[in-house]
Structure formats: structure tokens, C-alpha cells
Amino acid sequence: MEKFVIEGGRMLSGSITPGGNKNEALPALAACLLTDETVVLNNVPEIKDVQVMLEVIENLGASVERLSANRYAIRADNLQDIPRPNRELCQRIRASILFAGPLLGRKMAVDLSPPGGDVIGRRRLDTHFSGFVDLGAIVEVRDIYRLRARTGLRGTDIFLDEQSVTATENLIMAACLAQGQTTLLNAACEPHVQNLCHLLNAMGAQIHGIGTNTVVINGVERLHGAEHNIGPDYLEIGSYAALAAVTGGELTINGVRESDLRMILKVFSRIGIMTDVHGETLTVPGRQELKVKRDLHGVIPKIDDAPWPAFPTDLMSIAITAATQSNGPVLFFEKMFEGRMFFVDSLISMGASIILCDPHRVVVAGPSQLYGATLESPDVRAGMALLIASLCARGRSTIYNIRQIDRGYEKIEQKLQSLGAAIERVGV
Template sequence: MNAFEIQGGKPLKGEIIPQGAKNEALQILSAVLLTEEKMTISNIPDIKDVNKLIDLLKALGVTVNRLNKDTYEFQAKDINIAYFQSEEFKQKGGGLRGSIMIVGPLLARFGKAAIPKPGGDKIGRRRLDTHFLGFEKLGAKFVYDPDKHFFNVDATELKGTYILLDEASVTGTANVVMAAVLAKGITTLYNAACEPYLQQLCKMLNRMGAKISGIGSNLLIIEGVEKLGGTEHRMLPDMIEIGSFIGLAAMTGSELTIKNVCFNELGIIPTVFAKLGIKFELRGDDIFIPAQESYEIDTFIDGSILTVSDAPWPGFTPDLLSIVLVTAIQAKGNVLIHQKMFESRLFFVDKLIDMGAQIILCDPHRATVIGLNKQTKLRGIEMTSPDIRAGVSLLIAALSAQGKSVIYNIEQIERGYQDIEERLKALGADIRRIEAIPYH
């Protein structure tokens, strides 16, 4: 098993370029199935989850040409519908949560689709109801086989309608939008997610010939069209990576420049890190973070303890709460982290406590961090990464800690972070990949 061995406690320095956005990629790449014309997509992150989806598209019959490291050309001209019933499809689709995103485009263009129950992070119950309730409203019928964990969906004729989503799910909104763009009539989609990645998808679909209005709001109006054409599209930088690098700079007392961040698309993220006391400057479209010996957490105006919680966009993304939690360990002051969306995402804090962090896990959703103010360094330990975001949080903790740490199950980290070992080494991090058997 691959693991990272880290000698921590060293400040880093230099520039780092964030990868393309993982969560945008899973939507945009699925949308190539909506047209038989060529699609050129750039700034695609070279990570396991995205590469698995590209492999799945190839297996479905999509012609894929890699033009350079981050740019691909796709053409979904000859799709093999029979592939849905193959054992290979069950394995490929079941190993990737993002595979649910191909259902909307396939329903729209071919009237049927199937999908194994998708995989992904072990961070609590992640419902697919929003996707299927939306498809049902458009006229689709689906059957779930609980023995085989398999969904079959039939939609010989999708018709536009009024849909009030049961939750503002980003993937659910994207999937329903992709199904609705080729449906007959007008679809009114209320309680839609409005994340920048969803906006990117809608803008790209409009360039392909779709008619979507209300982009950026929670009310989308989609007028169905007969067919869509090809286009070119460039992904946004990954906001989760950007937030991770801000936290990394603070924890390790490093001077870092995060390049080409598309600052206007980051929403409240910089503000939340500023509330932790982290100083930064915007230089053009780069974020410069000076080396800080200490950083102090704000309180609310009445003096009460700061709470950082997740919420639908433009609220704070749940994917960065793990990073905020680990960053707060070495701050001056206290903060309550409230993870509302996933009930198991805070369960990695026991490893941080073993490293010397002062954290009280109140319940599955809330943790209070009592900042050490860099008076005591964390100590290196052996630990296992439970999911992508917790894995990077543990990596940040290890880079700030005194002594050697070993992180097992780094495949989880590499599902979401491209060439992370090499990019950290370029900043001066002492990190290397080893073959190791977990200590337990």
C-alpha cells in the first residue's frame, strides 16, 4: 500500500498553481454526451476520480483525444447503449460516485440510462433522491434493484415541467438541467444550486445551443431545444485546493503565492479564512499569503465564540470545513465547526487529538477547536486517511508537526488532488511516497 512519509515542522515558500476544479469536471465531462459534435475541454485535473470518468466515457463509445496534459477533445457520436447491461459497466460505474452525472445527458439524448449505486467517500449518507425525483418530474421512470444495487431509468419522452428540488444539490441540479435541455417544452427549476461550477455548466450548455436563463440564481428556466452542438470550455481553478493551500500556509508559517485563483468566483471562502486571522493580499488574480508567526480567530460582535458552518452557495462549502478545522488548531482563540451536511466527516479528529490538538468532538456534526497559538507544536504520528478532504487536512497537520508522520490510504487524497507530492516538494516540503503496511 502506498503511504506518505512526512518530516514536518518546516516552513514552505514559493508559488503553486491550483488544479482544475474536480467538482466542475464531473459535470462538464458528463455533458459531452449531450451532443455528437466535438467538445474541447481544458484545465481538466489529472486525478483518479476524473480519469475514471474519462475511462467510463471511452467505454461508452466516446472518442477521446488527449491534446496535452490538461486538455482533451471528446466526441460522443457512436454511443454503445448495450454497454449499460455489461458486468464491466457495473464495476466501472459502481467505483465512482461521479458516474451518476452521466444519467441526465443519456436520458436527454437516448431516452434511457442505467447506473450502479455509485461509490465515493465514506462520509455519511449521500442521497441520490434529488436526481431521480427530478428525472421523474420530467417523465422518467426508474427501477432500483436492491439485490444488485442497480438503477434502470427509462425516459422515452422527457417533457418540461415545474420542479421544486427537495434540496439544493449541486450534482442533482446539474443532472436535472442536463436532462431538461433536450426535453420538450419549458422546465422551471426552483431551489436550484447556484455554485460557480453549476454556473459554468449552464454557460457552456448555452454556448452549445441550450436556452437557460436565471444562471447564478436558485430559479432556472430551461427551454428545451432539438439538439446541441459542440463548443470549447475551460474549467475554473479548484476552490477547495485554493482553500487548502491557504490553510497550509497558515499552519506551517509559510510565504505562499497561489496563482490564477479566479478570485471573484471564490465567494465567501477568503472571508472565512480571514476570520481565522490569516492575512493575504490579492495581487492581480493571485493570492499572496505572507509568513505569519501567529493568527487570531475573530469573535462575533457580542464577543461569543466564532462558528463556521456549511451552507448552500453562496454559503461556505462543506468540502473546506475539514481544512478550517485543522487550520484553527494553531490559531489563537476558539472556534466551533458545524458540519451540517455529512454526519461522518468530522470523525478524523481523533487523529488530530493524538497529534496534540485541543479539539472537543461535541457530536457527529460539531467540533470545538481550542487554538494552540503555535505555543505547542503538533507531534508526528502514523494515521490513515478516511476521505479526500480529511486526508489533505491530515497532510497539512503532518507538514506543520514536529517529527515524522506517515499517512496511509493516500489513494483517497489522490482521488482529489493532482500531483500533490511533487507540488508540495517544489515548495520545500519533506514528503516522500513509501510502500508501507498500516500499523493497525
């Protein structure tokens, strides 16, 4: 067990390069199980969730080789006949559900334990399993999920009842080796979904409609090895941009993709965070006077989240924290998870002026002077939000349960120290 000890109130400035996109790396690792040839993944973030995924892959009989920092080779040429991913490992991370699609597609069978992950609200698996049934699988839900496709998977039209990212990824991976054509309607199309499709196509899949809500997959007999670069983590980029703005520092973030950031930067501008993007470099100017931009006729603005290309739910905690330092009121409406907003109790204890209207809505009235406090990270994104709050607060803060932050942010304290932060990782 470890904790962070932070001395807040410092202006953080400098230059950083974000790690690879966690939400792309996790399904990409699962996709390696679709072939018996070697798949090489570059720019893999070395974070807790990735480490668990690699352990599960090795447990299934595949080989994992760390070629160099952030570069891995996976060869799944000796999988179990009926794969049974390790139960204890699966219950550590939400992404373990992503083994269902590739293992069902390649081995026609998998016994999978329920996944773990963040406690931010109910996260349905129904969309995954109803899609597998449409493809011809038999699904038994007990203390484990038992999936079988004795006569193989067959392509069909599938209308997803929600734009679930992981369900879309799971069904695309399963459909790659199904007989015939599969059409996914109302599919998710986030950047990490798109990049997973690009990896699969490099492995020999035939996927069309990438980046749209209608994805067509023509099944093939087998997939082969490939090499793929994981894209930059736009959630990490957004987190550091907010951090620089609330501490008053000037920050340069290298290796960004502007197309991933359009809605994020538009929403940030509404709470006064201004940025400049030139090519693959994003700059947050220093000493910004943060001010909420009201809607027409002086109406208090509302910021909400939705599936891509709307504002991502994973940055709601970060935006709420940033808004505590911006002049003016703003309403945040979290539409996707009923447990995400409860972390604001910690911000209130630090001095933030926030009204929790209900599990989905808060009103933030800034700016507020925040003060150091003893905190606990409830999930990966709220943990980063509390870390940002601590860095702009006056005095010392201690954050416990930092393994949650480590699940999504690579070398977090080292990057912050390079920007001038007074942060230390301490054993408990």
C-alpha cells in the first residue's frame, strides 16, 4: 500500500509527452489472442491495468516478451482448448471482459469470471452477451460466464442497445473470425475503437466503416501477426491541460492528435481554459485568468457527457475540479454513471463551493481557495481529479488508495515532479 504526499500551491510548468492510450492498449492486448502468430505493440503504457492483462494472457498459455520500454511481443500459439482466464486476475480490472470476443472467435469457447474495475455505477454486460447470441453463441450466466459456439459463429446484423465501447470492441473481435458478414449498428466509434480496427485490419481482418456508428466486418478464416503503435492517451492530455491551467503554469504537451481533442478543448474553453494546438503540440499558456463563459443572455452553462464525439465521461471529474478555480457558476450533468459524482464530497471538504443536486448533477461556483486534506482515491479518474485539486490547494494533502491512479496514469509522480510539483510516493 502506498500514498501520495503533496505540498500544493506551486505553479507547474514545463513539457511532457503523454503515455499510450490505456483504452486502446487493453483491447489491443486482447486482440493478440486472435492469432497464433506474433503481434508487436508499441507505446504500451506500463500501468497496473496493462500488467494485469499481460498476466492473464500468460496464464492462458500465450508468451509475453517485453522487447523494450513500452514495447511488447505477444504470441498466442499454445492457448488452452477451453480458455479459462484466471478468476482472481479478472476481478481486478474491468477490461477482462474483452477476452470474451477473441477467445470465443478463435477457440469457440471461453469460461470467464465477472470483471472488476471502478465502482462508478452500474456497467451493463447485456449488450456484449446479446451480441454473442446474435452471432450464434450459447451464453450461460452463473458465477462465471460460459460461452460456447460449437458450430462456429455466423455473421449477422446486430443493433446494439447502447453505444458501449467494450461491447463494440468485443463483437468486432469475435466477428473477425465468424462466417460471413456482420454489421454492427449503433456501434461506438471512439478513437480507441477506431485504432483497434486498424490493428485488426493489419492482422488480416476486413473491417469497414471505421469511425462511424455502422461497422461492417467480413469474416476471414484466420488472422496473422502484425505490429501496431498505440496512440496517445487523450484523457491524460486533458488531465495535464487542466492541471496546468489551475496551477497557473505554462505547459507544452508533445505528441498529441488534435482530432482526439476537439470536443475536450471546446468544453475546457467554456470554463476558461485556453489552449493552442500546432501540429502534434498542445500548449497551455501560463497565468490564465479562468472565467466561466456563460451562454447567450447570461444563462449558466451546462456541461454534459455522451458517447464520442461528445465530451468523454472520463474527464468529467477533471473538468469539475478545474471549474472550482474558474470564476462563475456552471452545471455539470453526468449522464452515464450514477456513482461518478460522489467524489465531490472530497472537493467540498477542501473548500470547494459545490452543490450535489442528485447522483448525476452538480453545480460548481468558483473560484474557491482549496486547502490541503486527507483524501482517498475512489477510482482512476476521480483519483487524478483529487491529485489536481491537491496540487493547486494551499498546504499539504495526503491521498490514499493511489493504486487506482496507477491503473491509468504511467509514472505519474515522476511526470509531475518534472513540472515542479512537490509530490512524494510513500509506503503505508
